[in-house]
Amino acid sequence: MGTKVAVGLSGGVDSSVAAWLLKQQGFDLIGLFMINWHDTEGTLSGDCPWMDDIIFAQLTARKLDIPFEAVDLSAAYRQRVVDYMFEEYRRGRTPNPDILCNREIKFDLFVQAAINHGAQYVATGHYCRKDTIMINGTETYRLLAGVDPGKDQSYFLCQLSQQQLASAMFPIGHLLKSEVRRIAENNGLVTARRKDSQGICFVGKVDLPVFLQQKLEAKDGVIVEIPSDSEVFKRKILPYDLHEKLQALSSPYTYHLSDGKIVGKHRGAHFFTIGQRKGLNVGGMMDPLFVIGLDVENNILYTGQGDQHPGLYRTALFIANRDIHWIRPDQALQLMEERRMRIRIRYRQPLQDATLYQMPEGLYVFFDEPQRGVTPGQFAAWYHDDELMGSGVIN
RNA sequence: UGUCCCGUGGUGUAAUGGUAGCACAACAGAUUUUGGUUCUGUUUGUCUAGGUUCGAAUCCUGGCGGGACAA
Numbered sequence: 001m002g003t004k005v006a007v008g009l010s011g012g013v014d015s016s017v018a019a020w021l022l023k024q025q026g027f028d029l030i031g032l033f034m035i036n037w038h039d040t041e042g043t044l045s046g047d048c049p050w051m052d053d054i055i056f057a058q059l060t061a062r063k064l065d066i067p068f069e070a071v072d073l074s075a076a077y078r079q080r081v082v083d084y085m086f087e088e089y090r091r092g093r094t095p096n097p098d099i100l101c102n103r104e105i106k107f108d109l110f111v112q113a114a115i116n117h118g119a120q121y122v123a124t125g126h127y128c129r130k131d132t133i134m135i136n137g138t139e140t141y142r143l144l145a146g147v148d149p150g151k152d153q154s155y156f157l158c159q160l161s162q163q164q165l166a167s168a169m170f171p172i173g174h175l176l177k178s179e180v181r182r183i184a185e186n187n188g189l190v191t192a193r194r195k196d197s198q199g200i201c202f203v204g205k206v207d208l209p210v211f212l213q214q215k216l217e218a219k220d221g222v223i224v225e226i227p228s229d230s231e232v233f234k235r236k237i238l239p240y241d242l243h244e245k246l247q248a249l250s251s252p253y254t255y256h257l258s259d260g261k262i263v264g265k266h267r268g269a270h271f272f273t274i275g276q277r278k279g280l281n282v283g284g285m286m287d288p289l290f291v292i293g294l295d296v297e298n299n300i301l302y303t304g305q306g307d308q309h310p311g312l313y314r315t316a317l318f319i320a321n322r323d324i325h326w327i328r329p330d331q332a333l334q335l336m337e338e339r340r341m342r343i344r345i346r347y348r349q350p351l352q353d354a355t356l357y358q359m360p361e362g363l364y365v366f367f368d369e370p371q372r373g374v375t376p377g378q379f380a381a382w383y384h385d386d387e388l389m390g391s392g393v394i395n
Numbered sequence: 396u397g398u399c400c401c402g403u404g405g406u407g408u409a410a411u412g413g414u415a416g417c418a419c420a421a422c423a424g425a426u427u428u429u430g431g432u433u434c435u436g437u438u439u440g441u442c443u444a445g446g447u448u449c450g451a452a453u454c455c456u457g458g459c460g461g462g463a464c465a466a
Contacts, residue, residue: 096430198428199428275430277431281405281420282406283421284407285418285419288420289419346429346430347429
């Protein structure tokens with residue numbers, strides 16, 4: 001009898017192949033399916049999103065001849081992920097529910113469930129890798145990018161801790177997506193040709209404004225266009241003091257009604273996010289309009305014309321101390337320390353060169369190049385080479 | 396009231412006698428395990444009634460609507 005591993009079977013090809021690979025390696029497997037959502041409100045498919053998924057997961061377990069069980073974590077998911085989502089949107093910020101889902105559900109409660117089933121490890125179908133090094137005599141886990149450059153999913157795990165990594169296994173992180181598909185095909189896994197899942201983890205594809213209106217009420221407000229040559233964008237002459245410079249560059253522009261002209265109406269500023277183009281319903285412009293700021297207090301949506309609009313770009317961002325998370329605590333920056341890193345601020349974004357500065361109030365990320373759509377509530381994740389070192393919520 | 400100007404998809408505009416085009420918006424699909432972005436495709440129009448002409452968005456007349464100047 002080998003080491004006991006619980007594999008999270010989602011009904012997709014990735015987790016199926018992960019399970020198949022572990023089976024080949026002789027692990028004692030149990031397949032667990034997570035139920036995180038029951039409602040169909042707001043979902044586009046109309047029917048229960050996981051009905052098909054659980055069937056495919058079950059078929060996969062049967063094919064591999066491993067025990068199978070469904071774990072219902074929907075109550076906790078609602079509490080720890082969905083409520084957070086509503087709360088962030090209500091505040092005019094843009095959450096990342098999938099990162100929370102991984103931190104709070106998949107690599108917490110789900111792992112607990114796996115342990116209760118006697119498992120020592122939990123395997124998932126994420127495209128990322130883990131290895132173990134020794135530092136001062138203690139085992140330290142490294143979270144590495146998946147080998148497939150187009151599928152690397154380490155970003156979604158950027159909030160995991162050493163403890164959480166300890167029990168994690170990522171069997172497909174060294175493979176390309178095409179190889180995963182081929183393995184599934186060659187071994188008769190029913191999931192081989194299933195379409196990849198999209199949208200919010202386990203909830204499925206949703207019409208977000210409709211989904212959000214379950215909890216956030218619609219209210220009419222105005223859309224204001226800020227001209228690209230507005231005074232708002234003329235930063236005060238940068239002080240020589242590094243700290244003040246970082247503070248200035250990382251703070252969002254603040255707009256007022258008088259800085260632009262009213263070009264349309266919206267049904268609630270909190271339904272939008274920075275950088276958004278679709279859904280503004282304002283036509284007749286030379287170039288498309290993008291959201292460059294939202295004022296939830298006064299329910300005003302600020303926009304700028306064209307993808308080169310200065311309001312769309314920022315060269316620095318700030319992460320408060322309480323929002324800084326080091327996957328590698330041993331590598332954490334000391335006070336007043338700085339370090340070159342590579343950063344992404346959204347899934348699949350190519351890594352951007354930047355310098356991190358640890359100041360008393362928090363961490364500043366100063367990019368070499370201005371970044372488009374720096375959005376409060378989203379996560380910045382910093383890497384050294386292939387290794388995901390830490391992450392934090394953009395302020 | 397008089398004179399002049401202007402009415403083209405949802406919006407902004409192009410076509411000055413010869414197949415009504417573009418941009419934005421909207422919708423759909425593709426991409427994407429967050430939001431968003433991006434890509435592709437589709438729908439929708441000559442204010443109205445007559446007239447001239449082989450042929451009218453285009454020229455003429457009336458009406459309707461909007462604007463400017465005059466008083």
